[in-house]
Amino acid sequence: MKAELWTIVSCAVFFALIAPIYWVLTSDPTGSVALVMTTLLCVLISFYLAVVARQIPPRPEDLPDAEILDGAGELGFFPASSWWPLWAALAFATVVLGVVFGWWLFIIGAGLGAIAVVGWVFEFYRGIHRH
Incomplete structure (x- = not known):
């Protein structure tokens, strides 16, 4: 969950930096509010991922000393093509x-x-x- 967490945190930081710059350059309230709401959404998702990352055991991709075989096994159910x-x-x-x-x-x-x-x-x- 660490890779996903840091990806969404990076997006939150990006949107937090862009929102005031956008407001100063354009004075557009709609776009500025949309950027602020996007920042808050990224913060919410980051909080969720941080809580879940603490509650579950680390996955192989979260461990620095993991082997390829640690990720072996059933990955899930993937349905066949459907009409x-x-x-x-x-x-x-x-x-x-x-x-x-x-x-x-x-x-x-x-x-x-x-x-x-x-x-x-x-x-x-x-x-x-x-x-």
Whole structure:
């Protein structure tokens, strides 16, 4: 977690330095507030990463004397390719077009979207990718 922590802390410092410079050069309140909020978001994420880094055992990449074999083993579950995100996106596009052209198209898109989301959620409970 140390690498991630220092990356986000660097971003927080960068945005903290840029926000007043941007305000002085442009006098734009919207951009200045956005930069301040970005700084605060980076500080929040840094705090979270610092707390989590203290609660979990160090990972191999956090140890200076770690070997390559220390990181061996299962890294997680990575799903196979899926067609459901495509159908969900097409259904969402139909819903958006339904807002423009008529309620009937919106209802068709919402129905197709419900089917696509249910299929996407439950794709690992059926067929060849079942767990």
